[in-house]
Amino acid sequence: MSRLVPVPRPSVRVRAPGKVNLALCVGAPREDGYHPLVTIFQAVSLVEDLELTTTPEGSGISLAVSGLHAEAVPTDATNLAWRAVELVAARLGVEPDVRIDIVKGVPVGGGMAGGSADAAAALVAADHLWDGGLPRDELHGLAAELGSDVPFGLLGHTAVGTGRGHLLTPAMTRGDLHWAFATRTRGLSTPAVFRAFDEHVGGPDELAPDDVAPLMAALRRGDAVAVGAALRNDLQAASLALAPELAETIEVAEGAGSLGAIVSGSGPTVAALARSRQHALAICAAWTAAGVADDVHTATGPVAGARVVTAV
Numbered sequence: 001m002s003r004l005v006p007v008p009r010p011s012v013r014v015r016a017p018g019k020v021n022l023a024l025c026v027g028a029p030r031e032d033g034y035h036p037l038v039t040i041f042q043a044v045s046l047v048e049d050l051e052l053t054t055t056p057e058g059s060g061i062s063l064a065v066s067g068l069h070a071e072a073v074p075t076d077a078t079n080l081a082w083r084a085v086e087l088v089a090a091r092l093g094v095e096p097d098v099r100i101d102i103v104k105g106v107p108v109g110g111g112m113a114g115g116s117a118d119a120a121a122a123l124v125a126a127d128h129l130w131d132g133g134l135p136r137d138e139l140h141g142l143a144a145e146l147g148s149d150v151p152f153g154l155l156g157h158t159a160v161g162t163g164r165g166h167l168l169t170p171a172m173t174r175g176d177l178h179w180a181f182a183t184r185t186r187g188l189s190t191p192a193v194f195r196a197f198d199e200h201v202g203g204p205d206e207l208a209p210d211d212v213a214p215l216m217a218a219l220r221r222g223d224a225v226a227v228g229a230a231l232r233n234d235l236q237a238a239s240l241a242l243a244p245e246l247a248e249t250i251e252v253a254e255g256a257g258s259l260g261a262i263v264s265g266s267g268p269t270v271a272a273l274a275r276s277r278q279h280a281l282a283i284c285a286a287w288t289a290a291g292v293a294d295d296v297h298t299a300t301g302p303v304a305g306a307r308v309v310t311a312v
């Protein structure tokens with residue numbers, strides 16, 4: 001049954017961040033095929049901007065994408081932002097007559113959860129557009145239906161993820177971390193990387209959450225050197241098996257004095273922790289000079305999760 005929405009707002013713009021996994025500990029697959037994780041997410045300042053605009057009654061949903069690698073993103077009902085709008089509309093009982101405009105700043109298929117950021121942004125935007133007032137935990141439930149990484153797109157900052165990555169506990173941190181990111185035009189498929197992990201590496205039946213304790217302590221102290229030394233990604237060997245060229249990208253970052261360099265999530269983006277923004281720029285310059293990245297970016301973390309930027 002359709003709910004009477006007083007008057008939908010004309011438009012809402014929401015910003016949501018990409019992420020890097022500072023630690024990604026992966027267990028053996030569960031019966032449902034998902035892998036149990038203990039991960040530390042950090043939201044970074046490569047962001048997605050999403051605008052929802054009310055369109056005439058009966059027009060349904062439409063979607064357009066611009067920005068970084070826009071051509072690689074679906075513009076139909078398979079787009080995670082489209083699905084997020086449908087979920088909120090169904091939950092509130094409204095007809096979704098909206099245009100979705102996404103400006104991408106997070107590399108597509110890069111292991112930085114740009115699609116999940118769009119989904120998180122769309123959940124917040126749709127709730128705001130239709131004055132839904134959905135409680136935060138309900139938005140988190142909808143987010144977890146859309147994907148394991150989507151709840152973190154809502155929460156942002158730095159958080160520990162357990163379960164399939166969707167159960168979140170905020171983590172204490174001090175200060176900013178400076179990042180350099182080396183991206184590749186050809187993305188890696190997340191399921192393919194998890195499959196390669198099962199084939200070549202294999203995770204334990206029980207994960208030990210204490211494994212990330214040194215990293216958590218380093219984050220609390222704001223000790224970037226110790227954070228860099230404790231970076232960990234169990235999926236890295238699998239990503240390198242599928243994209244061996246990433247090994248050189250990591251080596252070049254290490255040669256440029258990075259505090260730590262790892263594959264971001266399932267890859268193929270390589271994340272290098274730097275001492276400062278200047279140092280992050282120097283790492284990017286080293287990557288470009290060595291020809292081991294298709295594009296390079298600097299960013300800082302942590303930053304906020306999905307939040308309304310403007311609403312009219």
Ligand SMILES: C[C@@](CO)(OP(=O)(O)O)[C@H](O)COP(=O)(O)OP(=O)(O)OC[C@H]1O[C@@H](n2ccc(N)nc2=O)[C@H](O)[C@@H]1O
Binds near residue numbers: 034266
């Ligand atoms: C690997 C990670 C690390 O943060 O990020 P990305 O590199 O994709 O950004 C995530 O676990 C990705 O989360 P997300 O991309 O939301 O995954 P989902 O849509 O839930 O699942 C896509 C597929 O990934 C695999 N998958 C995902 C999460 C998980 N804990 N175990 C899995 O095995 C499953 O094959 C699943 O069908």
Ligand SMILES: Nc1ncnc2c1ncn2[C@@H]1O[C@H](COP(=O)(O)OP(=O)(O)O)[C@@H](O)[C@H]1O
Binds near residue numbers: 073078115
């Ligand atoms: N809004 C979206 N933005 C980007 N990709 C999306 C979106 N919705 C669905 N996808 C699909 O999800 C895939 C991976 O999404 P993305 O979040 O960019 O990478 P990753 O899962 O590696 O972090 C894309 O290749 C694309 O086919």
